[in-house]
Amino acid sequence: MRTTYRVMTEQVTIRKAEKYAVSQRALTDKTRDFFMQNFGCCRKVYNLYVDWLYKKLEEAGYDGGEKIPKNKLPEVTEFKKEYAFLKDVDSLGLANAKISFENAISHFNNDCDHKSYTKKALRRDKSGTEKLTFRGLKGIPVFHSKNHRYNSYTTNCQYPNSVNGLKQPTIRLENNKLYLPKLNDGVELIVHRPFPKDAKIGNVTISMESGGQMYASIEYECIIDKNLDLKQAVISGDKEVLENIRILGLDYSQESFYVDSEGRKANYPHFYMETEEKLSRELRKLSHMVMGSSNYNKQLSKVQKTGRKIKNQRNDYINKEALKLSREYDAVAVEDLDLRNLSQSMRLGKKLNDNGFGQFRVVLENKLRDKGSVLVKVDKYYPSTKMCHCCGFKNAEVKLGVRKWPCPNCGVVHDRDENAAINIREEGKRIFADYYKSVLEKEEQAEMRATQRSEYRHKKHK
Numbered sequence: 001m002r003t004t005y006r007v008m009t010e011q012v013t014i015r016k017a018e019k020y021a022v023s024q025r026a027l028t029d030k031t032r033d034f035f036m037q038n039f040g041c042c043r044k045v046y047n048l049y050v051d052w053l054y055k056k057l058e059e060a061g062y063d064g065g066e067k068i069p070k071n072k073l074p075e076v077t078e079f080k081k082e083y084a085f086l087k088d089v090d091s092l093g094l095a096n097a098k099i100s101f102e103n104a105i106s107h108f109n110n111d112c113d114h115k116s117y118t119k120k121a122l123r124r125d126k127s128g129t130e131k132l133t134f135r136g137l138k139g140i141p142v143f144h145s146k147n148h149r150y151n152s153y154t155t156n157c158q159y160p161n162s163v164n165g166l167k168q169p170t171i172r173l174e175n176n177k178l179y180l181p182k183l184n185d186g187v188e189l190i191v192h193r194p195f196p197k198d199a200k201i202g203n204v205t206i207s208m209e210s211g212g213q214m215y216a217s218i219e220y221e222c223i224i225d226k227n228l229d230l231k232q233a234v235i236s237g238d239k240e241v242l243e244n245i246r247i248l249g250l251d252y253s254q255e256s257f258y259v260d261s262e263g264r265k266a267n268y269p270h271f272y273m274e275t276e277e278k279l280s281r282e283l284r285k286l287s288h289m290v291m292g293s294s295n296y297n298k299q300l301s302k303v304q305k306t307g308r309k310i311k312n313q314r315n316d317y318i319n320k321e322a323l324k325l326s327r328e329y330d331a332v333a334v335e336d337l338d339l340r341n342l343s344q345s346m347r348l349g350k351k352l353n354d355n356g357f358g359q360f361r362v363v364l365e366n367k368l369r370d371k372g373s374v375l376v377k378v379d380k381y382y383p384s385t386k387m388c389h390c391c392g393f394k395n396a397e398v399k400l401g402v403r404k405w406p407c408p409n410c411g412v413v414h415d416r417d418e419n420a421a422i423n424i425r426e427e428g429k430r431i432f433a434d435y436y437k438s439v440l441e442k443e444e445q446a447e448m449r450a451t452q453r454s455e456y457r458h459k460k461h462k
């Protein structure tokens, strides 16, 4: 039995996003062209910025080793003078293309080392096709090509205020129809999940996948009732309540997605794996064909279709699994590992990138947050794998690939992943309690300061 304590809720505003497919049946040629035009113009603006940057860098004689020097970016209106067709599309989309270019620069400046080159650039240098320049640096903004996934644009919602004279918001979702700036007829969406009525739309991204299917991703703010049970439990200091907090530890596992602290393995559905096998079969066929031939193109669209299916199946699995865990447990603890580094350095390879554990953590974090809980991240240097959860002995002999090991100190035989998951849960519990204690202390201190202030004021009055 679970101990009951006072259920408290608090209303908080959160940001969420909902992605709906555009109804292919109801999509008119006119609307499709409108979207394609917007995709094209946003790509054009982005590429004009890249072109502008390359010219600046060439003038400055830049050849890597440092951050991109600061320069004032030209305004989109300057591009419009030269390319009149940019005036026909949603100007907010173009403004967002500028923002994404600015983000690309700060990504290069802040997250990259400014000196390593991409594999492609190194290959071209070796074969003598093209000498190494700053254009081959890892992370530097590059031209976006039409054939390579850059078919999307983002627009923002504007609300009536005293200045702009609008009568209603510029983006509305009414009767499954989405109205956007410059799209007065609206576009029909397949609304599989109702859109919250009181939601305030922030922005919308329209995108197109390789098969031509379009999607609308709507970002919005809404008010939810946040459950404060957990905080109350810690604040009350009730030992029984604290012990009853249900925390689950998850350890990433290459074969079975994850292993939890109760010894269960996530069963990644078998029929999903069949699609993955099918993809590798189709890819093999593709590799025997002449690039650009009509058979090649036919096979390519087959490969893309299977790829999309895998993506959809994985998303479906991830969302269901995350929802299940967020409902069953008060909090979940995971290891805070950098999956990108892991897949590169440990030769775990493709599988790690593919099964979407990183995405799973993000989805799980969001779902836990929605019910007022948290995803507890355990430090990646915490020795979860090597430590015996019974006696705390650290066994340095546990290397990658060891599935089962006996503890030299207490003799208990451990399943590698389950033992790790239990350690992660215990460390998670500790972090979790510490976190709420610090929240509590801060609140106490703030209260104390407030009473001190009011006492001081009272004295002054006297």
Ligand SMILES: [Zn+2]
Binding pocket: 388, 389, 390, 391, 392, 393, 407, 408, 409, 410, 411, 412
């Ligand atoms: Zn032991």
